[in-house]
Amino acid sequence: MTTxxxxxxxxxxxxxxxxxxxxxxxxxxGEPLLTSASTFREYANSIFNPLALFANGEQGAFIDxxxxxxxxxxxxxxxxxxAEFGQTVQRVVDKLGQHNPVQDxxxxxxxxxxxxxxxxxxxxxxxxxxxxxxxxxxxxxxxxVSPDGVSKVYKWNPSFKEDPGGKSFTEDFxxxxxxxxxxxxxxSIYVKPINAISRYPNPPDESEADRxxxxxxxxxxxxxxxxxLYTMQIVAGADRAFLEDLENGWYRFSVTYTAxxxxxxxxxxxxxxxxxxxxxxxxxxEEEVLIAALQVEYAKFSDxxxxxxxxxxxxxxxxxxxxxxxxxLRFDFVDDRMSHTFPxxxxxxxxxxxxxxxxxxxxxxxxxxxxxxxxxKNLPNTPNILPALGDIIGWVPVSRxxxxxxxxxxxxxxxxxxxxxxxxAGDLV
Amino acid sequence: MSTSLVILIPAxxxxxxxxxxxxxxxxxxxxxxxxxxxxxxxxxxxxxHYGLLHQAAQPDFLATIKAAQEGTLPNIDWQENGLxxxxxxxxxxxxxxxxxxxxxxxxxxIHASPLAHFKHVINELDLRINER
Numbered sequence: 023m024t025t026x027x028x029x030x031x032x033x034x035x036x037x038x039x040x041x042x043x044x045x046x047x048x049x050x051x052g053e054p055l056l057t058s059a060s061t062f063r064e065y066a067n068s069i070f071n072p073l074a075l076f077a078n079g080e081q082g083a084f085i086d087x088x089x090x091x092x093x094x095x096x097x098x099x100x101x102x103x104x105a106e107f108g109q110t111v112q113r114v115v116d117k118l119g120q121h122n123p124v125q126d127x128x129x130x131x132x133x134x135x136x137x138x139x140x141x142x143x144x145x146x147x148x149x150x151x152x153x154x155x156x157x158x159x160x161x162x163x164x165x166x167v168s169p170d171g172v173s174k175v176y177k178w179n180p181s182f183k184e185d186p187g188g189k190s191f192t193e194d195f196x197x198x199x200x201x202x203x204x205x206x207x208x209x210s211i212y213v214k215p216i217n218a219i220s221r222y223p224n225p226p227d228e229s230e231a232d233r234x235x236x237x238x239x240x241x242x243x244x245x246x247x248x249x250x251l252y253t254m255q256i257v258a259g260a261d262r263a264f265l266e267d268l269e270n271g272w273y274r275f276s277v278t279y280t281a282x283x284x285x286x287x288x289x290x291x292x293x294x295x296x297x298x299x300x301x302x303x304x305x306x307x308e309e310e311v312l313i314a315a316l317q318v319e320y321a322k323f324s325d326x327x328x329x330x331x332x333x334x335x336x337x338x339x340x341x342x343x344x345x346x347x348x349x350x351l352r353f354d355f356v357d358d359r360m361s362h363t364f365p366x367x368x369x370x371x372x373x374x375x376x377x378x379x380x381x382x383x384x385x386x387x388x389x390x391x392x393x394x395x396x397x398x399k400n401l402p403n404t405p406n407i408l409p410a411l412g413d414i415i416g417w418v419p420v421s422r423x424x425x426x427x428x429x430x431x432x433x434x435x436x437x438x439x440x441x442x443x444x445x446x447a448g449d450l451v
Numbered sequence: 452m453s454t455s456l457v458i459l460i461p462a463x464x465x466x467x468x469x470x471x472x473x474x475x476x477x478x479x480x481x482x483x484x485x486x487x488x489x490x491x492x493x494x495x496x497x498x499x500h501y502g503l504l505h506q507a508a509q510p511d512f513l514a515t516i517k518a519a520q521e522g523t524l525p526n527i528d529w530q531e532n533g534l535x536x537x538x539x540x541x542x543x544x545x546x547x548x549x550x551x552x553x554x555x556x557x558x559x560x561i562h563a564s565p566l567a568h569f570k571h572v573i574n575e576l577d578l579r580i581n582e583r
Contacts, residue, residue, distance in 0.1 A: 108453060110507055127478030128512075129456070129503040200561055336453040338507065354565045356504040356580075357483050 051346075070431040072418050076118060081421040082370065083362055084117040087134065088349045088415060088439040097134050097351075105134040107339035111351060114360065121419075123360035123396065132358045132397070135338035135413065138345040139440065143319040144332040145199050150174045150315055152195065159193035159293065161313075168212055168314035169268040170343045172333045177216075178293060178311045192294035199289065199318055201281035206321040209239045209289050210276035210328035212268065215251045216310035237311070238292040239263075239277045247277035251311060264327045272312075276328040278321045289318055348440030350377060350413035359397030362419070364388045370421040373429060374401060375436035378412030379445035382429050386419065394419055410450060415441045455565035456508035457572045459486065459547040465501040467534060468542050474532035475515070475525065485581040486573060498581055500547075504569045513550060519543045547576065 041062060045055045056062045072084045087097050096115045099105040110131035113124045125131045148154045150173035152161050159178060166175040201207060236257060238248040247259030256263045259277055266274040281287065293311065315331040333341045338352065353359070367390040372383040374396065383401040388394050396417060399408045408414075415436050424432075433444050460468040465482050473479040482501035491497065515525055520543055529536050551568040552559050562568040573579060 108507060110505075127481045127483075128472070129458075129481045129505040130478070130483065133453075133506045336507075338453055352506065354504050354506050354569075356502075356566060356569050358504075358506070 070435050072432055072435060073117065075418065075420045075424070075428060075432070080370070081120065081364070081366065081368060082118065082419040083121045083123070084416075084418055085114050085123060086117060086416040086436075086439070087114060087351050099134075107134055107136045107349075108336045109134055111360075114351075116362075121362040121364060121394075123362045125358075125360045130357050130359055132351040132353045132360065132414075133338050134349070135352050136347045136349045137340045137413075138332065138342040138347050140345070142332060142334065142337075142340045143329050144317045144334050144340075145320070146197065146316065146318055147334045147336060149197075149317055150331075150333060152176050155195045155197040155291075155316075156288075157195040159195055161195065164312070166312065169270070169272045170212075170315060170331050172341065172343055173212070173315040173331060175312055175314045178313050192292050194290050194292035196288045196290040198287045201283065201287050203281065203283045205281040206278060206324060206326070207241070207281050207289075208276055208278045208317075208319050208321040208326055208328050209241075209246070210274060210315075210317045210319075210331075211237075211239065211291060212272055212274050212312075212314040212331075213237060213249070213251070214270075214272045214312040215254075216312060236294055237275060238290070238294065239275065240290045240292065241279060241281060242286055242288055242290065244279075244282075246279045247275075249273075249275050262325060266327075274315075274328065278324055278326050280324070291316070348377060348413075348415065350415050350440070352413050353397045353408055355397075355399050355409050357398050359395050361393040361395040363391070363393050366390055367392065368394060368419060368421055370419060371424045371429075372401060372417060372419045373424070373432045374411060374414065374417040375433055375441035376408075376411030376414045377440055377442060379410055379442045379449070380433045380436065381407055381411055381445055382424075383407075385423070407450070410445060412442070415439050453507045454510075454513065455551045455562070455568045456505040456513070457502065457547075457549045457551075457569050458482075459500045459502040459572065459576065459578070460542065461500055461545060462498050464542055464545060467538050468501070468546070470533050471539055471542055474527050474529065474534060475512075477512075486578040487581040489574075489577045489579045496581060500576075500578060502569070502573065504565055506565045508550065516543075516548065520548070547572065 041056060044065070048055050056065055076082060096117070097105045097111055098113045098115065099109045100112050105111050110128070111134050112126065112131060113122050116122045152163070162177045162179060164175045164177050168175050235251045236248045237251055240246040247263035248257050249265065250257045254265065254273060256265055262279060263275070263277045268274055317328060317331055319329060330342055330345070341347070368386065368388040370386060372386045372394070374381050374383065381401065381404065383403045386394065386402045388402070394402060396414070397408060399406050401407050418432055429444070433441065460482055468482050469479055472481045481503045484502040484504070485498040486500040486502055487496040487498055519525070524536060524539055529539055549568070549572045551562050560571070562571060
């Protein structure tokens with residue numbers, strides 16, 4: 023083969039690999055796939071790439087903390103080591119390869135985070151980890167997979183004993199949140215009965231309502247809603263409770279109620295066997311129920327259903343299956359900052375894009391050997407602007423005056439990754 | 452769960468505290484927030500303290516601090532870092548140290564954000580950030 027043949031073969035192979043890679047990303051996003059050379063060309067033309075700003079040898083940087091694009095390592099906790107969500111960031115790799123912003127001081131590093139589009143709703147951190155709850159019951163972790171595929175599954179295995187009072191026996195676990203009087207709270211759990219009420223002789227019959235193994239969701243002692251785990255019928259609080267069939271024997275049970283601050287603000291998950299005196303004491307025995315994906319969230323209405331489960335590993339790492347996520351750097355607005363060093367100096371525009379707003383810092387001048395710094399609250403020409411921009415998704419310094427069309431295109435690029443519209447001085451008054 | 456960390460140090464010990472941070476491989480310039488008495492309205496008020504805020508402190512670092520407060524310093528050649536063990540002990544004993552959430556607190560205070568945590572700590576000491 024000639025050298026030209028080799029080059030053509032190489033380019034053809036590279037194009038094929040790019041084609042497959044882009045289709046993989048589009049498939050993950052649920053977007054239409056590229057099916058031909060023409061759709062490939064149209065797609066390429068529709069994408070604004072900030073790299074185009076530097077076509078004439080301009081100096082600057084292209085900082086994008088989102089992992090959604092094709093490059094692999096850009097946000098690092100130490101040189102060459104990718105940061106995980108919730109970790110502090112020592113360096114972000116400039117996609118131009120010119121000027122990486124860095125921060126070597128531990129307490130001055132921003133944190134790399136992610137959050138589903140629409141924000142965090144689950145008020146509990148690690149709510150799928152039962153060890154974060156106060157347990158007054160026997161709960162065992164399993165290696166089973168929950169319907170959402172991300173939360174841990176536990177076997178709730180209370181050992182009921184005969185109640186001398188003859189009415190019921192209850193085991194429970196609970197955890198609190200900080201609420202105010204009048205807050206509407208939705209409390210939810212995945213549940214899959216394995217062996218419930220099997221010791222009762224002829225369920226269901228006319229006495230079934232009085233003889234049941236039930237799951238109760240509540241704030242403190244006040245019963246909010248209860249579910250009969252044999253019939254899978256809501257037996258209390260039906261006007262404020264929801265039961266969703268998740269298939270394969272799994273259900274999601276939830277209730278919405280008004281929080282009271284005269285109580286301890288604990289959310290209870292109670293498992294009880296109940297009977298009436300006329301049927302004699304509740305029998306002893308063991309039940310088995312699988313549980314997962316516990317969540318508490320604010321509700322808008324008294325009959326609000328729960329929103330999809332969110333796995334909250336920390337305030338910086340919120341994950342929701344089947345949702346798009348925003349990846350960001352969070353500055354603390356006290357001392358966090360990242361700086362680029364410009365050995366030859368810099369003069370031009372700086373466009374910074376965040377989840378609350380985007381900003382164009384015009385005519386930034388950095389002397390030779392000086393640093394262009396983002397943070398703690400300031401941009402080079404605009405003090406106290408960073409809090410108004412929220413979590414930062416990326417920024418682009420380019421060593422010339424940018425056109426309004428270019429500024430809109432840059433902000434449009436970051437808006438696809440979760441940034442908000444451009445702010446102006448008038449927005450800040 | 453992320454733990455935010457606030458440390459305040461008297462201004463006279465700021466250089467030594469930064470040297471201590473450097474000896475612990477945390478960087479040489481962590482105490483960067485100048486603080487002044489909240490009721491000092493002078494145009495150029497005296498900086499009495501320097502502070503730092505770490506949004507996501509690592510458990511091993513928190514364990515190091517806790518051990519130091521209890522008298523066990525890390526095994527480091529302090530002199531090589533421009534320090535003495537006495538100076539390190541003085542920093543550890545003098546600094547104001549707060550973590551949130553605090554697992555050892557009887558009634559842990561829940562802060563809305565690391566920034567709120569920092570403001571809470573400096574307010575408790577009647578300090579404010581010196582916005583020079």
